[in-house]
Amino acid sequence: MKHFGAIVLVLLAVTGFWVAGSMQQPLLQARRDFHLTRGEPLENTPPMVAFTTVALGGFRGIIADWLWLRSSQLQQDGKYFELVQLADWITKLEPRMAQVWAFHGWNMAYNISVLFNEPTDRWRWVRQGIGLLRDEGLKYNPGEARLYRELGWIYQHKMSGNSDQMNVYYKRWWADEIGELFDGPRPDYKNIPPDRAQRMKELYKLDPALMEQVEREFGPLDWRLPQAHAIYWAWRGKRYATGFDVIQLERMLFQSMADAALQGELFSNPVEGVFIAGPNLALIPKARRAYEQAIAANPGESGMQSGHRNFLRTAIMVLYTHHRLAEARDIFDDLRQRYPAAELNQSLEAYIFGRMTEFLRDVGQREAIDMIMGALQQSWFWLAMGDEDQAQGFQQLARSVWREYMQTRYEKEIAERAGLPPLEQMSEQAREAVKKQLQSDAAKARLVKPAP
Amino acid sequence: MSKVLAIAGIAIRNAIRSRVVVVLLGLLLVAIIALPLTIKGDGTVGGTVQVLLRYTLGAVTLILSIATLWAGCAAISTEVQERQVHLLVTKPVYRAQLWLGKWLGLLILNAGLLALAGAATYALLRWDLRQENLAQFLVAQRVVKPVPVEIEETARKVFDEQKRRGELPPGPPDQILEAIRQQLRQQAYSIPAGLARRFVFELPNAPLPGRPLAVRYKFASSLTGKDPVGCLLVAGAPDRPDRFQKPELTAPAGVHLVRIPPAMLESNGMLTVDIANIHPVPVTMIFAPDDGVQVLVQETSFEMNLVRCLLVALCQLAFLGALAVTIGSVFSLPVAAVTAAYAVMLMNIGGYLQTLTTERNIFGSGDTPGAIDFLLHLIYVGLFWLTKPFQQANPLEPLAGGELIAWSWVGSILLWQVIVAGGAVALLGMWLFNRRELGLPE
Numbered sequence: 001m002k003h004f005g006a007i008v009l010v011l012l013a014v015t016g017f018w019v020a021g022s023m024q025q026p027l028l029q030a031r032r033d034f035h036l037t038r039g040e041p042l043e044n045t046p047p048m049v050a051f052t053t054v055a056l057g058g059f060r061g062i063i064a065d066w067l068w069l070r071s072s073q074l075q076q077d078g079k080y081f082e083l084v085q086l087a088d089w090i091t092k093l094e095p096r097m098a099q100v101w102a103f104h105g106w107n108m109a110y111n112i113s114v115l116f117n118e119p120t121d122r123w124r125w126v127r128q129g130i131g132l133l134r135d136e137g138l139k140y141n142p143g144e145a146r147l148y149r150e151l152g153w154i155y156q157h158k159m160s161g162n163s164d165q166m167n168v169y170y171k172r173w174w175a176d177e178i179g180e181l182f183d184g185p186r187p188d189y190k191n192i193p194p195d196r197a198q199r200m201k202e203l204y205k206l207d208p209a210l211m212e213q214v215e216r217e218f219g220p221l222d223w224r225l226p227q228a229h230a231i232y233w234a235w236r237g238k239r240y241a242t243g244f245d246v247i248q249l250e251r252m253l254f255q256s257m258a259d260a261a262l263q264g265e266l267f268s269n270p271v272e273g274v275f276i277a278g279p280n281l282a283l284i285p286k287a288r289r290a291y292e293q294a295i296a297a298n299p300g301e302s303g304m305q306s307g308h309r310n311f312l313r314t315a316i317m318v319l320y321t322h323h324r325l326a327e328a329r330d331i332f333d334d335l336r337q338r339y340p341a342a343e344l345n346q347s348l349e350a351y352i353f354g355r356m357t358e359f360l361r362d363v364g365q366r367e368a369i370d371m372i373m374g375a376l377q378q379s380w381f382w383l384a385m386g387d388e389d390q391a392q393g394f395q396q397l398a399r400s401v402w403r404e405y406m407q408t409r410y411e412k413e414i415a416e417r418a419g420l421p422p423l424e425q426m427s428e429q430a431r432e433a434v435k436k437q438l439q440s441d442a443a444k445a446r447l448v449k450p451a452p
Numbered sequence: 453m454s455k456v457l458a459i460a461g462i463a464i465r466n467a468i469r470s471r472v473v474v475v476l477l478g479l480l481l482v483a484i485i486a487l488p489l490t491i492k493g494d495g496t497v498g499g500t501v502q503v504l505l506r507y508t509l510g511a512v513t514l515i516l517s518i519a520t521l522w523a524g525c526a527a528i529s530t531e532v533q534e535r536q537v538h539l540l541v542t543k544p545v546y547r548a549q550l551w552l553g554k555w556l557g558l559l560i561l562n563a564g565l566l567a568l569a570g571a572a573t574y575a576l577l578r579w580d581l582r583q584e585n586l587a588q589f590l591v592a593q594r595v596v597k598p599v600p601v602e603i604e605e606t607a608r609k610v611f612d613e614q615k616r617r618g619e620l621p622p623g624p625p626d627q628i629l630e631a632i633r634q635q636l637r638q639q640a641y642s643i644p645a646g647l648a649r650r651f652v653f654e655l656p657n658a659p660l661p662g663r664p665l666a667v668r669y670k671f672a673s674s675l676t677g678k679d680p681v682g683c684l685l686v687a688g689a690p691d692r693p694d695r696f697q698k699p700e701l702t703a704p705a706g707v708h709l710v711r712i713p714p715a716m717l718e719s720n721g722m723l724t725v726d727i728a729n730i731h732p733v734p735v736t737m738i739f740a741p742d743d744g745v746q747v748l749v750q751e752t753s754f755e756m757n758l759v760r761c762l763l764v765a766l767c768q769l770a771f772l773g774a775l776a777v778t779i780g781s782v783f784s785l786p787v788a789a790v791t792a793a794y795a796v797m798l799m800n801i802g803g804y805l806q807t808l809t810t811e812r813n814i815f816g817s818g819d820t821p822g823a824i825d826f827l828l829h830l831i832y833v834g835l836f837w838l839t840k841p842f843q844q845a846n847p848l849e850p851l852a853g854g855e856l857i858a859w860s861w862v863g864s865i866l867l868w869q870v871i872v873a874g875g876a877v878a879l880l881g882m883w884l885f886n887r888r889e890l891g892l893p894e
Contacts, residue, residue, distance in 0.1 A: 078670060078707025079853065081499035082506065084492045114678040115706030124495050165680065 056093070064093040064100075080112060084128055091136065098144040101137035105129045105147075109154045119169040126170060130154055134205050145245040148237020152252050156230035160259055162365060165418070172275050175224040175266060178204070185222035185266065186215065210236065218257060218290070220282055224268070227260040247301065250294045254304075257287035258311045262318060263366050267429045276421060276429060277366070278373045279318050284327070287311065288334075309339045313355070314367070320352050321374030321394075323381055356397075365418050368405040372398045372420065376430035384434060384443040399423065455545050459553020463527065464561055473561065476519055480569045483511035488580060497581060501589040504577055506852040512569040513765050513848070516562055520769050521796065523561075524776020525788035527554040528885065533784060537890055548882040551777060555878070558773040563766055570762045574755070591854040592757035593666070593748040598651040598725075600741070601640040607633045641744055643683075643737040648728035650690075653747045655721040663750040665712040667725055671744060673704035674736035680704075682731040688716035690724055699730070704737075709748075723747055751856050760857040764847040767865045771842075772796070774874040778881025782888065798835060802843035808832040841868040 056063065071086040087104040094100045109129025113122040133151040141147055157163065159170045181187070181200055189212045192200075200206040206223075214232050215221060221228035234252040241249050264280035291308040298304060312335040319328035329348055336344045343351065379394035402423045420426070431447055438444050467473050487508050493500035528551070531537040540550060578586070611629050614620045620628055643649045673681055680701045688695035696716050702708055717723050725745065729737050739745055775795060780788040798805075809832050812821045821829070850857055 081494045081496070081502040084494050085503060085507075088492055115703050117680070117700060117702050117706070117708060128495065 060093045064090050067093070075107075075112065078115070080115075080125075083108070083112065087132060088136075091132070095140040098137070098141050098146045101133060101141065101144075102146055102150045105133035105137060105150055105154070108132065109158055114164065119166040122164070122166050123170055123173055126154065126158060138205070143240045145237045145241035145249065148233050148240070149245060149248050149252065152230045152233035152237065152249070152256075155226040155233065156252055156256050156259070159226035160230060160256070160263075162418075168275075168418075171226065171277065174226060175268060175275070178224045179268070182223075185224060186220065187211070187223075189215070206232070218253075218260075218283075218286055220280070221260060222264055222266050222280065224266050225260070225264055225277055227256045227264050230256040231260070247298060250297070251304070254287065254290035254294050255307065257283060257290045258307075261287040261311075262314060262370060267433075276369060276373065276426065279322065279370050281319065281322060281324060281327075284315050284319065284331075288315075288331075305339075309335070312339075316348075317352065317355055318370055318374060320348070321371060321378060323378050365405075365420070368401055368420060369426075371401050372423070372426055373430055375401070376427050377434050380427075380431045380434040380447060384438055384446045386446065398427075402426075455549045456553045456556060459545070459550055460556035460560060463554050463557025467523070467557070467561055472519075472523065473565075476515065476565060477568070479515050480512055480565060481572070483515060484508055484569060484572050484576060487511055488576065497584045497586070498589045500581065501577065501586065502852040502854075504580070505573070506848050508573045508576075509570070509761070509765075509848050509851070510846075512566070512573070513768075516565060516569075516765075516769055517772055517796075520558060520562060520772045521776045521792045522789060524555075524558055524773045525780040525792055526785050527558065527777050527780055529780040529783065529785045529788050532781075532888075532890060541890060547886045551781060551878070551882045551885055555773050555777045558777070559766075559770050562769045562773065566762050566766055566769070570758060574758060589854065590754035591664075591750055592752045592754055592856045593664075593854055594656075594751040594856045594858070595668075596653050596655055596747045596749065597742060598653055598745055598747075601637070603633055603636040603640060607636055610636070637741055638738070641739040641741050643727060643729040643739075645729050645731055645734040645736065648684075648726050649739075651725045651727070651745045653723040653725065655717070655723060655747070655749055663714055665714050665717060665723070665750075666748045667710045667712055667745065668707060668748055669710075669727070669739070669745045670707045671704055672738045674738065675733075678704055681729070681735055681737055683737065684728040684730050685710055686726040686728070687712045687723065689718050689722075690726075692716075712747075748855075754854075757851055757857050760859070760862050761847040761851040763862050764857065764865050767862075767870050771869045771874045771877070774877045774881070778877050778884070781881050781885035799839045799842040802836070802839055805832055805836040805839065809836050841873050 067086050067090050071083055071090065074080070074082055074086070087108065091101050091104055106129065109126045113125035113129075116122050116125070130151065133147055133154075137147045138144075138151070159167060159174060161167065164170070181196055181204070182192070187196070187200075187208060189208055192208050197208055200208060211223070211232065214228075214235050217235070218231050221231065223229070230252055234249045234256065238246070238249045238253075260280055261283035262279050263277045264283060265278050267276040267278060288311075291304070291311060295301070295304050295308060312331050316328050316331050316335065319325075319331065332344075332348045332351065343354065346354075375394045375398035379391045379398065381391075382388075382394065383391035402420060405420060435444055435447055438447075488504050491503050491507050493503040528537070531540070537550075541547065607629060610632050611620075611625075641649070667685065667687065669685075671681075673679070680703050682699070682701050685698045685700060686695050696712055698710055700708070700710070712723075725747070727737070727745070729735070776788070776792045779792045779795070782788070783791060809829070811832075812829065813825055847857055847861075849855075
């Protein structure tokens with residue numbers, strides 16, 4: 001019996017572990033019941049995270065600080081290769097601090113990416129930022145609205161916006177990647193092959209059931225474009241949002257909706273090298289509704305109203321140039337009623353002409369594409385209708401905008417990033433789009449003619 | 453010497469018999485095999501190579517450093533504690549020989565383990581990335597800075613001219629002169645819109661023809677934000693009609709590499725690089741004088757660089773061994789271990805110590821420092837100079853970054869850390885051990 005004491009101690013230890021283990025579930029439930037945490041308590045934590053958070057105790061803060069200092073120094077010295085690993089360790093040391101995940105995701109997608117000249121290098125870092133937030137940050141903090149917001153922001157601003165000069169590459173590569181998941185702009189939700197559904201969930205964290213809900217509420221969306229993903233993540237984050245996050249996520253929703261309405265339908269033909277994001281006119285009513293709901297919910301937010309006004313002004317132009325006159329007139333009336341201004345005290349046609357002239361002075365790439373595609377479609381439409389004069393007029397408009405825009409972007413480097421596709425290529429796309437809408441063979445036959 | 457070797461042999465045999473070597477080998481193997489499976493690179497082959505080398509060899513040197521400290525501290529102290537040393541000192545062996553034997557045993561053990569770990573790391577790196585073309589990443593390039601722009605004479609002229617006109621700002625003359633120097637230096641390394649600057653590089657030992665050349669540059673932009681700046685990089689002798697040209701739309705604050713055809717190097721080992729700011733919007737490119745523009749030239753093989761890196765690491769371990777054996781020959785094992793750890797910590801906070809040496813008012817809040825401040829200042833200055841030989845960069849950084857570890861660096865580490873610092877510690881250790889009374893009653 002000389003080991004009696006040791007045996008008793010071992011038994012005590014085993015009993016202690018058993019009691020602690022059996023209390024785990026009730027404690028987790030109590031945390032949920034009393035709303036002691038904003039996110040779901042972590043279960044089945046990976047061993048590395050469990051080790052760092054429990055075994056290192058208070059020391060993990062010191063280690064995280066040291067790693068953070070090293071990371072900053074390396075970034076300053078231009079030594080980027082280690083930064084992914086350091087960000088991984090820092091976030092794993094403090095896995096429930098959303099701001100740590102948010103910082104590192106943003107740092108990689110924004111700060112590090114822009115230090116590179118090559119678009120492939122930049123894209124790699126934007127992907128690293130997305131991956132950190134989407135695949136890791138949200139796994140450990142599924143209830144943190146801030147992380148949804150940060151993730152959505154990368155899609156909305158970094159990829160969909162044009163502040164980064166390489167945004168065209170990001171859009172193209174993202175479209176190529178997502179295009180491999182399903183044929184066309186969105187999956188056939190009822191018949192997604194299991195392997196595809198699994199890839200969507202595992203690689204892109206896209207849940208087809210949730211996508212379908214988003215589609216019902218905000219669609220039809222083109223998931224090959226980043227706006228759809230900004231909407232998806234903002235929508236998912238909204239259920240956890242409180243305080244300022246609510247407004248931020250609502251903003252992301254209606255801004256991305258507006259973006260998708262004006263730039264959310266992809267014409268892509270990899271064989272021809274065609275990649276044009278044009279307006280998704282079906283989304284305009286839903287984008288309007290999203291704005292209206294947000295303004296009603298936040299009456300004091302003047303920024304929302306000014307965004308709404310700008311959206312309506314652009315929507316009128318886009319609808320008019322796409323020959324959706326009734327809808328353009330409807331929005332024009334709405335705009336006049338909500339935001340009275342001197343420039344609106346005239347007919348729709350006179351307003352459009354004034355805006356066109358103003359528009360040409362300081363037009364951006366996406367507006368130019370919208371404008372040209374709209375004018376070209378109008379041109380083909382009127383040609384199909386047998387009105388060659390009108391067709392000629394719209395063709396002339398498209399040519400003027402294209403020429404005006406490219407006049408200041410003729411250098412190869414700038415033309416590659418911010419330029420427009422050749423006019424002939426856009427014209428061909430417009431002809432195909434119009435042809436699909438036509439019913440009669442006679443009208444279709446008129447489109448065989450060369451461009452007016 | 454044969455006695456020293458015999459003691460070293462016994463120390464090694466003891467280490468093997470007590471399974472220290474087996475445990476160390478196991479730990480090293482785990483580090484070499486497991487780390488590459490868990491470490492994330494930046495997604496590029498080059499990044500993977502760098503991160504593997506940096507972390508795997510980093511873990512190896514860390515394990516060996518800790519083991520050396522522990523084993524060094526234990527080498528003599530446990531023999532004293534267990535009274536085995538009583539048998540030794542009765543034999544015709546000097547205590548200095550005992551000290552040297554223990555240290556040499558550690559050194560040989562470290563050399564063997566380091567060589568094994570280095571070879572295994574290299575083999576695993578080759579194996580892991582066997583599908584990739586590693587030739588462009590496994591390199592050892594000398595980093596050459598541009599010939600400094602002569603500003604001293606101009607600075608003095610400006611100073612004298614201002615003095616003659618009575619336009620010197622108030623303040624001590626040496627500070628005014630330094631301010632003029634800084635201004636001129638900044639002008640010399642800045643490129644305003646529409647202008648170009650010339651950087652001349654003298655490559656020591658003209659490289660063999662055909663060896664890859666590259667220009668590495670980094671600049672700050674006078675504009676806020678990170679909008680890229682358009683520039684034109686031209687390399688080659690100024691009178692050459694076919695100079696290499698590369699227009700770049702380049703991001704400020706990033707580190708950029710441009711490969712230059714080896715033919716652009718002049719026969720006397722000179723390389724001229726012109727950078728023209730061709731950005732359409734007025735913006736100034738500002739380069740740091742030291743690392744703003746550098747030339748990288750392949751000088752030796754990666755394998756040779758790896759050997760040099762391991763030699764530097766071995767020198768550092770040799771010093772750690774000397775330090776630990778010395779402390780262990782004075783104190784008992786726990787005290788020795790804590791003391792050695794403290795000494796190592798001091799050696800690794802050189803940057804902080806340097807900052808402290810510039811502080812005068814350490815305790816006091818008044819204008820004049822007190823006696824304690826003065827005393828602390830002296831201690832910090834002393835500590836800083838004492839630990840200065842150990843403030844050298846980690847050899848793994850250049851190895852992983854593909855930069856040359858020059859023999860001169862290996863030599864300076866050998867001289868300062870092993871011969872000078874290690875020798876001083878050894879002499880101190882032998883002297884203290886010699887004076888230590890071993891037969892004291894408990």
